[in-house]
């Protein structure tokens with residue numbers, strides 16, 4: 158097996174936190190100052206459970222080990238956006254470590270993150286060109302090369318200060334705990350949702366009794382969008398037929414190769430057998446009749462045509478693509494507007510995070526981000542829940558004051574009824590601390606007995 162070598166790899170924990178702390182890393186940590194956040198204040202917490210959302214302030218290494226007492230093997234999705242080691246400083250955070258140290262830092266955290274993952278869980282890691290190649294090899298080692306799920310290339314704003322090659326993209330690597338446990342990732346098409354929304358608007362205006370008038374207006378809108386490119390409808394613009402049930406396109410019922418189903422489908426008006434496709438039908442008769450019952454067969458005017466099955470727009474699905482285009486300057490602007498001033502550099506795109514969450518987690522899953530930053534992952538989880546009525550929960554860890562100054566005020570503006578708990582790794586016990594006395598910290602006990 159090919160391995161990455163770097164200084165301090167064998168004893169990376171000791172290198173980062175010293176021998177004593179490394180020896181105690183498995184111990185539970187003192188977490189205190191538990192508070193519940195509501196949209197305009199903090200309240201007392203008297204109960205902790207995994208139906209709640211958590212924001213922890215503190216170094217993620219001891220916190221991850223501590224969380225592992227509660228959440229080992231439970232997380233379906235981890236998203237992280239670690240420091241890219243760019244050499245720059247943003248709002249008090251210096252993103253610059255010697256290369257070996259950065260590798261130790263990442264190894265220490267990815268190893269424990271893997272333990273937290275569910276057998277059918279995945280981790281998504283944002284990274285740019287500075288460390289991408291090294292991170293990929295390190296992840297192959299930690300998660301296993303066969304558990305590499307794929308990579309998303311995110312094309313964002315261009316780097317105008319480049320001297321030779323102007324980079325316009327970064328990456329999101331995805332690894333599974335065990336790829337063989339992953340099902341097919343397919344979600345309802347976002348693009349199709351635009352068509353549904355427009356259809357609903359037109360229906361309201363025109364009235365449901367006139368599907369052909371709705372169809373005419375919908376087609377005019379779709380053609381307009383194709384020309385103006387204002388909304389990308391590529392791959393779904395053929396959903397341009399309307400009946401009393403909704404929007405559809407007539408699926409071709411002919412088998413692509415010889416040997417399809419040979420059957421007589423009697424035309425509902427003439428009572429005669431309809432024309433058959435040359436290679437036979439691609440579906441058996443019972444599929445047709447079941448579709449007919451739902452109003453999903455498009456019968457020809459008489460028996461001289463071939464009946465088709467209507468494919469409804471709300472069944473259109475899409476796959477998670479390895480390419481995402483979005484100029485991220487918009488994310489910074491939106492966050493700055495929310496907070497009244499610029500307090501964070503380059504928060505991640507909510508659209509991209511929401512996409513990852515929709516594909517790689519289920520409606521009740523708990524999602525961890527241990528490089529919380531400005532709280533984009535929490536915001537994205539809340540948005541996805543609002544969008545589809547799901548009940549995903551988040552845990553965020555952030556060591557800097559961004560926790561109180563950015564994440565909390567941001568989330569307070571978008572929360573609606575979620576229970577969100579804020580707590581801190583105790584400062585005076587920096588890094589790893591011995592197991593606290595039982596009963597001393599009631600809430601912490603509760604947390605560990607979850």
Ligand SMILES: C[S@@+](CC[C@H](N)C(=O)[O-])C[C@H]1O[C@@H](n2cnc3c(N)ncnc32)[C@H](O)[C@@H]1O
Nearest residue numbers: 216217238504505528530531532533555556557
């Ligand atoms: C690139 S930013 C994450 C941005 C975030 N995805 C967003 O959209 O706002 C990385 C964050 O990790 C935090 N961080 C760095 N080292 C950490 C550590 N050891 N424990 C916890 N947080 C850490 C930094 O303070 C910074 O806010």
